[in-house]
Amino acid sequence: MALFSIFSSLEDYYIKIKQNRWHWIFSILCRFLLAYAFIVAGMVKILGERFASGLSELHPMGAYLEALHHTGYYYTFIGVAQVIAGVFLLIPGTVLLGALIYLPIIVNICILSLAVRFEGSFVSSPLMVLANLYILAWHYDKLKYILPFNRYSREASIPKPKKYESKFPFLFFIGVLSIMGIIVWFAQFGNQVMPRNSLSNCKSQFINTDNEHVGFEFCECIHTAGNPLNQCLEKLEKSKL
Incomplete structure (x- = not known):
């Protein structure tokens, strides 16, 4: 009973968010930024160029990227997957599918970046993971029906409001800026030693x-x-x- 009450409260809060113009604008911004990043990175791989080509092969990330570059069609496959995920994020009808394809790829990149302490994506990849999760949360009305605790309904999507609320969600954006600040701080001071890029x-x-x-x-x-x-x-x- 308590669990049902929690889910009910969260869904009420979610409906309020879906009716807020600023959250809607933020979701679109996340979509376009994520799409741009993956389309550019994916095209580099599809064209057969080594990603971050200026990075030394002796650098931990450079060694990984050099080896990845020589994996043949697997390297191309990653690029195609990135471009598909990016394009799907740009199309309103395929945003959720794009975000679902995007998530495992960007989580892998994030963990890799943190593991080898690569400055090129030490900050950006965690932020991209969070942006991707926000897009998935924005589409919770559809996503919830593939989760084990919900049953399918024909009314899977909450209809777009006739008029968006204009109240600015200060606490939400303070939280966004705080998380960004924490990630940037960790990138600068979280590790006493960094291999750097040269x-x-x-x-x-x-x-x-x-x-x-x-x-x-x-x-x-x-x-x-x-x-x-x-x-x-x-x-x-x-x-x-």
Whole structure:
């Protein structure tokens, strides 16, 4: 009974959100930004070019992308999937399908970016995951019927309101900005050491510190020797003062 009451309250809140113009505009903005990112990235793969081609092959992400580039039609397949997901997000009738295709791809990219500490998508990929989840939440009226606790109904979609409410959802956007701020903060300060995208940038974080020498060795381990990130981090921790 309590669980039913919670779901009922959430659905009432959801209906209010669906009638707010600012939430509607935010959902469209998320759609177009996500679509643009995947269509551009996907076309790079379809055309056979290496993604982030300026990144050294010795960088953890660079090594991964170089290997991925040589997987043949699998590399092309990823690009096609990204373009399809992006195009579907642009078409009103296929937005939900596009978001469902988009989600596993962007979650994989996000986890990869965090695992190898790649600055190129260390901030953007978590934000893209959240934007994708927002689009799925926006289409909860359709999505809920594939979830195990709801039964199918012919009236799967809440009709578009004749007139949107104009009340600005301050708390919602404060929450959005707060989450973005937390992610940016974590990207800057969440890890004491980052491999960075080049040898010089990597060394810059150790200049005039107590661990300058071992820090430079860490950067050489990544960008010159091409060793795995975890191995270089372990060596750094053992050598630190």
